[in-house]
Amino acid sequence: MVQVEPRYPEFPYDGADGFREALRSLCALWGRDPDNPFGDLIGPGGRAVIKPNWVRHYNPNGHDLDSLITHAALIKHVIDWVALAMDGNGSIVIGDAPLQSCDFAKLVERSRVGDVVTRAKQTYPNLDITIEDWRLTLMDLYDGFSEWDNPSRQSFRADYHDLLAQKYELVDLGAQSFLEEIADYADRFRVTCYKPSMMRTHHGAGKHEYLVTKRVFGPDLLINLPKMKTHMKAGLTGALKNLVGINGHKEYLAHHIKGSYFSGGDDYCIGGRLREWHDNLYDRVWEDYMTMAALKRRACLRALQLLWKAARVTSGDRIDAGSWSGNETIWRTTLDLNHILYFSPRSPRHILTLADGIIAGEGEGPLVPSPRPAGVLLGGENPAYIDATMARLMGYNVSRVPTVYEAVYHRKSRFAGPYLEEFDIACRDADGAKRMVRFVDLPNLRFVKPQHWKRADRAAAE
Numbered sequence: 001m002v003q004v005e006p007r008y009p010e011f012p013y014d015g016a017d018g019f020r021e022a023l024r025s026l027c028a029l030w031g032r033d034p035d036n037p038f039g040d041l042i043g044p045g046g047r048a049v050i051k052p053n054w055v056r057h058y059n060p061n062g063h064d065l066d067s068l069i070t071h072a073a074l075i076k077h078v079i080d081w082v083a084l085a086m087d088g089n090g091s092i093v094i095g096d097a098p099l100q101s102c103d104f105a106k107l108v109e110r111s112r113v114g115d116v117v118t119r120a121k122q123t124y125p126n127l128d129i130t131i132e133d134w135r136l137t138l139m140d141l142y143d144g145f146s147e148w149d150n151p152s153r154q155s156f157r158a159d160y161h162d163l164l165a166q167k168y169e170l171v172d173l174g175a176q177s178f179l180e181e182i183a184d185y186a187d188r189f190r191v192t193c194y195k196p197s198m199m200r201t202h203h204g205a206g207k208h209e210y211l212v213t214k215r216v217f218g219p220d221l222l223i224n225l226p227k228m229k230t231h232m233k234a235g236l237t238g239a240l241k242n243l244v245g246i247n248g249h250k251e252y253l254a255h256h257i258k259g260s261y262f263s264g265g266d267d268y269c270i271g272g273r274l275r276e277w278h279d280n281l282y283d284r285v286w287e288d289y290m291t292m293a294a295l296k297r298r299a300c301l302r303a304l305q306l307l308w309k310a311a312r313v314t315s316g317d318r319i320d321a322g323s324w325s326g327n328e329t330i331w332r333t334t335l336d337l338n339h340i341l342y343f344s345p346r347s348p349r350h351i352l353t354l355a356d357g358i359i360a361g362e363g364e365g366p367l368v369p370s371p372r373p374a375g376v377l378l379g380g381e382n383p384a385y386i387d388a389t390m391a392r393l394m395g396y397n398v399s400r401v402p403t404v405y406e407a408v409y410h411r412k413s414r415f416a417g418p419y420l421e422e423f424d425i426a427c428r429d430a431d432g433a434k435r436m437v438r439f440v441d442l443p444n445l446r447f448v449k450p451q452h453w454k455r456a457d458r459a460a461a462e
Contacts, residue, residue, distance in 0.1 A: 001389065002026040003430045006358055006373030008066065011112055012119060013073040014080075019358070023077055026354070026379045029426050029434065038085040038221060041350045046090040046220040048082045049348065050075060053227040053242050053356075053366075054096040057107035060368050065111055067361035067371040070225045074356050076116045078223050079129065088124045093215050095132035096245040099367065100154065100193065101140075104133045134213045136160060136168075136248045137194070154193075154289050168211050168248050171340050177208035178332035178412060179254060185264060189254035189329065192321045195290075196283045198251035208336065211249045216341055222348040224383070228357030228376060228390055229365035232323035232450040233330045235401040237366045238390045239353040239383035240334050243341055256322025256329050258283075266328045268319035274311035278304060324452035331403040335413060338383060343414055353386050354379050362394075362447040372447055375430070384408050384415035389425055392439060394447040400456035 004022035009015060024034035033039060042048060052070035059068045075094065082092055094117070098107065108114040108131060117129050139154045157163060179186070183205040190196060202209040216222060226242035233255060234241050247253055258279055259265025260272075268275070285292075285300045292300070312318055322330060341347060357376035361369025376393065380386045384407035391404050398404050398420060407415050417423075423439040449457050 001379075001425055002029065002377045002428045004358065004375050004377060005430070006375035008071050008073050008358055011072075011115065013076045013116070019073055020077065022377055023074075023354075025428050025432075026377050029428050030379050036081070036084055038081050038352075041352075042082065042085045042090070042220040044087045044089045046086050047218070048086075048090065048092045049215055049219045049222045050078055050082075050092060050094040050225060051216075051222060051242065051245065052094065052096055052113075052225045053229075053237065053245075054098045054102070054107055054111075055366055056099045056102040057104075057110055061364075061370065063369075063371055066359040067229070067369045068227070068366075069107070069111060070227050070356050071358065072112045072116050074225055074354065075113055076120070078225065078354065079116070079120050082221070082223075083120070083124045083127055086127070089126045091128040091130075093130050093132055093219075095134050095213065095215060097134040097213075097248055097250070098245070100135060100137050100250065102135075104135075132213075132215065134215075134245065134248050135250075136163060136211075137250065139193075156290075163248075164211075167214055169214050169217065170209055171212050171344070172207060172209045173336055173340070174208065175206050176339075176412070178335045178406075178410070179203060179208050179329070180206070182257070182328065182332070183208075185257045186254075188258040188265060189256075190258050190267070190322075191250050191253050191255040193286060193289075194251045195287055197287060198249075199254065202252050203254055210247050210252050210337060210340060212246050212337075212340060213248055216246050216348065217344065217346040219348045220350065222341070222351045224351065224353040226353065226355050227361060227366075228355055228374065228378075228394075229361030229369050230363060230394065230447060230450050230453070231366045232364060232452070233321070233327050234334065234403045235325065235396060235450075235453055235456055236387065236391055236394060236403070238355060238387040239380075240338055240387050240403055240407055241366075243338050243383075244334055246341060247337060254329050254333050256327055260317075261326055266326050267322050268317050269324065269326060270315045270317040272311060272315045274307060274314055275317075278307035278311055281307065319452050323450065325400060325456050328402070331406055334403050335407055335410070338407075339414060352379070352381060353383055355386060355390065357390070357393075360447070362449075364450055370448065372445075374445055382415055382417065384413070385417065385423060388420055388423070388439065389442065392442045393445050395444045395449075395459050396453075396456050397458040 355378040360374040
């Protein structure tokens with residue numbers, strides 16, 4: 001971990017600035033050559049994949065993209081390092097599967113990733129660099145509008161069938177899935193704003209399928225570039241959660257179990273008749289959303305809004321879509337996809353993580369974060385311990401963040417290593433001093449937690 005001034009360099013990001021030196025310091029701390037950190041991992045003619053965190057093209061709370069997505073400055077330097085290791089000859093794919101309502105072209109433009117890639121192609125003419133959208137389902141919402149105000153049609157991509165046949169691979173983890181432990185609730189697995197029946201065809205006892213982009217199978221090097229952010233469903237999004245974006249159909253991604261905590265679900269805590277009516281109507285609406293007439297969509301969405309408000313008043317429960325610390329589902333899906341990437345027969349030869357916490361995101365992340373100038377860069381090979389470090393810095397009690405805790409301690413997790421109490425982190429302070437820090441002695445940066453994650457805040461116990 002390296003501490004640095006919490007600001008990004010100006011485009012084109014290639015000056016001899018503090019950000020570049022911080023990246024070099026991180027590599028040196030990591031035991032990698034700061035002049036050529038990937039030189040021992042990939043060579044000329046190689047194939048690399050860069051996986052940033054790209055959720056959408058705007059931040060609804062009015063802030064810029066710095067706390068929302070992986071900054072283009074980090075992508076730029078990673079491209080340069082890969083190009084150096086490949087002697088300018090090979091291929092790089094930069095891809096993610098953002099929210100279905102994300103305008104991908106605007107994201108590429110506003111983030112300046114498009115400009116970064118254009119300049120890289122000019123600098124390295126023998127390097128094939130592509131930016132890819134790995135989503136298969138889209139929705140054409142506009143900036144600042146919710147589905148209530150703009151019930152636009154959801155649709156598959158125009159090249160859907162060709163993409164499905166050529167670019168994706170169906171992977172069934174079967175009984176090895178972390179979801180198998182709760183498979184008796186599989187008919188209630190849900191993901192927000194998608195067709196429930198499609199989810200049911202892919203998850204059940206002994207069957208847990210994901211649709212993964214073929215891009216992540218077989219490359220020489222995959223570089224995971226998460227944004228350090230809080231997350232309403234998972235507590236935080238870091239190295240582990242960022243890899244959910246290798247799945248092209250979100251209808252395969254169980255995010256929560258329909259119903260209240262007391263009915264066996266983890267969608268929310270306290271139920272009631274009105275909330276049940278809301279949930280049942282919600283299922284019907286999203287089952288037929290693609291074919292529903294616009295007027296009917298608007299009427300149904302307004303009815304859902306009214307039912308939700310009434311249920312909130314009668315129960316006092318404002319939790320929705322598994323966005324709380326009682327979510328027992330999302331961590332299982334997250335670990336499934338990480339195991340697919342890391343431990344499949346055609347996994348990348350090497351996988352590294354560089355986490356962007358220069359301007360981190362706090363509060364209601366991952367979609368509506370507030371900027372937190374943390375000035376942190378993290379690097380490593382084991383995503384569970386990177387995320388544990390990140391969670392501790394944010395001020396979480398890791399034992400109450402299942403995505404991280406289960407990655408370290410679950411009997412099925414292949415990321416398990418030392419107990420966190422016995423784990424040390426190599427750090428370099430802003431003044432350049434290098435030291436080893438025990439996990440339990442990491443500072444508490446006291447990030448603002450999502451509304452329904454207060455029980456996981458270690459500050460309350462200090």
